[in-house]
Amino acid sequence: MVQVVHIVDVESGNLQSITNAIEHLGYEVKLIRSGADPELDKAETLILPGVGNFGHFTRNMRARGFVDAISSYIASGRPLMGICVGLQVLFRSSEEDPGAEGLALVDMSLSRFRDESKPVPEIGWNTLQLDGDQFFGLDPCGRYYFVHSYAAMLANGAGRLREQGWRVATARYGDERFVAALARGNLFATQFHPEKSGKLGLQLLANFLKQQHPSIDRGSQDIELLTNDYSNYGLTRRIIACLDVRANDEGDLVVTKGDQYDVRDKQESGAIRNLGKPVELAQLYYEQGADEITFLNITSFKDCPLRDAPMLEVLRLAAKTTFVPLTVGGGIRDIVDPDGTRISALDVAGLYFRSGADKVSIGTDAVYAAERYYEAGTRGDGSSPIETISKAYGSQAVVISVDPKRVYVDSPDDTPNKTIESKYPNSKGQRWCWYQCTLKGGRECSKIGVWELVRACEALGAGEILLNCIDRDGTNVGYDLELLKLVKYAVKIPVVASSGAGKPEHFQEAFLETGVDACLGAGIFHRGEYTVREVKDHLSRNGLKVRLI
Numbered sequence: 001m002v003q004v005v006h007i008v009d010v011e012s013g014n015l016q017s018i019t020n021a022i023e024h025l026g027y028e029v030k031l032i033r034s035g036a037d038p039e040l041d042k043a044e045t046l047i048l049p050g051v052g053n054f055g056h057f058t059r060n061m062r063a064r065g066f067v068d069a070i071s072s073y074i075a076s077g078r079p080l081m082g083i084c085v086g087l088q089v090l091f092r093s094s095e096e097d098p099g100a101e102g103l104a105l106v107d108m109s110l111s112r113f114r115d116e117s118k119p120v121p122e123i124g125w126n127t128l129q130l131d132g133d134q135f136f137g138l139d140p141c142g143r144y145y146f147v148h149s150y151a152a153m154l155a156n157g158a159g160r161l162r163e164q165g166w167r168v169a170t171a172r173y174g175d176e177r178f179v180a181a182l183a184r185g186n187l188f189a190t191q192f193h194p195e196k197s198g199k200l201g202l203q204l205l206a207n208f209l210k211q212q213h214p215s216i217d218r219g220s221q222d223i224e225l226l227t228n229d230y231s232n233y234g235l236t237r238r239i240i241a242c243l244d245v246r247a248n249d250e251g252d253l254v255v256t257k258g259d260q261y262d263v264r265d266k267q268e269s270g271a272i273r274n275l276g277k278p279v280e281l282a283q284l285y286y287e288q289g290a291d292e293i294t295f296l297n298i299t300s301f302k303d304c305p306l307r308d309a310p311m312l313e314v315l316r317l318a319a320k321t322t323f324v325p326l327t328v329g330g331g332i333r334d335i336v337d338p339d340g341t342r343i344s345a346l347d348v349a350g351l352y353f354r355s356g357a358d359k360v361s362i363g364t365d366a367v368y369a370a371e372r373y374y375e376a377g378t379r380g381d382g383s384s385p386i387e388t389i390s391k392a393y394g395s396q397a398v399v400i401s402v403d404p405k406r407v408y409v410d411s412p413d414d415t416p417n418k419t420i421e422s423k424y425p426n427s428k429g430q431r432w433c434w435y436q437c438t439l440k441g442g443r444e445c446s447k448i449g450v451w452e453l454v455r456a457c458e459a460l461g462a463g464e465i466l467l468n469c470i471d472r473d474g475t476n477v478g479y480d481l482e483l484l485k486l487v488k489y490a491v492k493i494p495v496v497a498s499s500g501a502g503k504p505e506h507f508q509e510a511f512l513e514t515g516v517d518a519c520l521g522a523g524i525f526h527r528g529e530y531t532v533r534e535v536k537d538h539l540s541r542n543g544l545k546v547r548l549i
């Protein structure tokens with residue numbers, strides 16, 4: 001059996017995650033940083049992971065001498081597995097960067113998902129269609145985690161690829177079918193991320209590393225429960241567990257939870273509420289079936305993140321045992337260390353990616369970026385963290401965490417920001433309102449509203465919106481559905497509902513009434529009122545597809 005697995009290191013955002021997954025399976029991992037590295041000759045199994053921009057990735061591969069080296073490796077007959085952009089690079093080219101050349105092992109080009117009728121990127125858990133092609137134990141009822149905007153579209157099916165000898169698993173996102181995985185000879189590649197697809201993904205990696213092709217036998221009950229009904233473009237309804245992390249008064253890093261962002265206990269000592277340890281809770285929610293875990297360093301505005309090693313350590317440890325996407329937020333901005341060294345937001349994000357994060361979330365700095373975007377006449381200058389990080393790691397890696405609060409006005413003319421007419425007037429009888437963006441965890445207010453903010457951030461390159469709501473945070477009374485609808489209509493990128501979930505019905509109404517792409521809960525899970533599994537069971541009983549493990 002192969003004991004050492006070699007991974008091509010092109011500084012891809014998912015390098016740490018794939019390393020963690022392979023080490024978890026009991027293998028030693030060695031990174032290969034250039035095509036000239038003699039280790040490549042010794043490699044018995046090679047993984048080619050990639051995320052982000054096709055052109056950036058292929059150019060990096062070329063610059064490091066990987067193009068010829070990988071072609072020779074493949075010609076030698078040894079197994080290679082490409083993941084995400086590591087699959088895309090096997091193709092000829094991509095609409096994402098038409099001048100960039102792929103390895104052209106598959107005679108096809110990639111194109112962007114159409115976004116008229118569905119959010120793009122595709123972010124979430126989809127199923128596969130195998131059409132009789134069984135390989136590496138891919139499970140047609142299983143859910144695999146996809147995150148991408150470009151794909152090898154199959155308007156006329158996979159027939160041409162099959163004629164060329166490829167075994168193909170396809171997936172459908174909305175009205176478009178694309179290559180989800182393919183295999184031929186010693187090559188195997190997946191558009192989805194096995195390293196982030198929970199236990200099913202780990203099983204797939206194990207099958208590849210052992211070069212096994214077990215057959216999958218599902219009972220009729222499973223098939224009925226798990227078969228994709230394509231009601232949500234093919235994706236399950238994502239449930240995210242969120243951990244607000246900060247140091248308590250004793251200096252220990254704890255998971256806390258506020259009421260409208262106030263995390264101090266009101267009744268007793270006034271101490272920071274301590275709801276548990278971040279790594280342990282992340283593991284617990286992973287086991288309960290959370291589709292993603294989000295860590296927010298909620299006091300990052302006063303801490304310097306590069307000195308804040310415990311948060312990086314939390315992420316490093318959590319990423320070793322939780323194989324679903326991890327988002328980290330708080331302090332993703334340009335910083336100056338006490339010795340005067342300036343560290344760019346891109347480098348801060350890089351540090352988090354190398355510690356196992358799959359996405360970073362930007363709060364305060366997103367507000368500054370959006371304000372500058374409007375001041376410059378709806379243009380970015382390329383320098384904001386949203387732009388620099390999405391350019392290097394892909395827009396799917398950049399989440400915008402918004403902390404809005406509702407402001408009532410007499411009429412829409414009283415503010416330049418987008419207003420809605422609410423069903424719930426305030427005590428003065430005012431019906432019109434807008435949602436003011438805040439910074440530094442609600443401590444400061446911006447002049448722009450949430451509608452303006454999310455549209456600016458989307459234009460600058462963000463891939464997802466994490467939509468909090470200060471008015472509802474910790475209240476247990478349900479999400480602010482009016483806010484969710486406003487933002488969902490404002491952008492094409494996926495929107496995550498946050499703040500106020502107190503029972504499973506709240507998740508259900510958010511999905512059904514607003515079309516949000518995911519729902520996040522914090523207090524409901526930390527206080528043990530419901531498990532993630534109970535929320536999902538409720539959704540499933542009510543006809544919404546969820547990922548069940």
Ligand code: 1PR
Nearest residue numbers: 261298330331362363364401441473474499500521522523
């Ligand atoms: O501004 O880029 O450094 O990021 C700071 C991050 O920390 C932002 O994402 C901001 O939302 C978050 N944050 C700052 N202060 C607080 C606080 O609570 N005092 N937490 C805070 C935000 C919102 C969610 C919460 C949901 C669900 N918390 O994380 O988990 O509201 O709660 P619920 O389900 O219990 O209602 P930057």
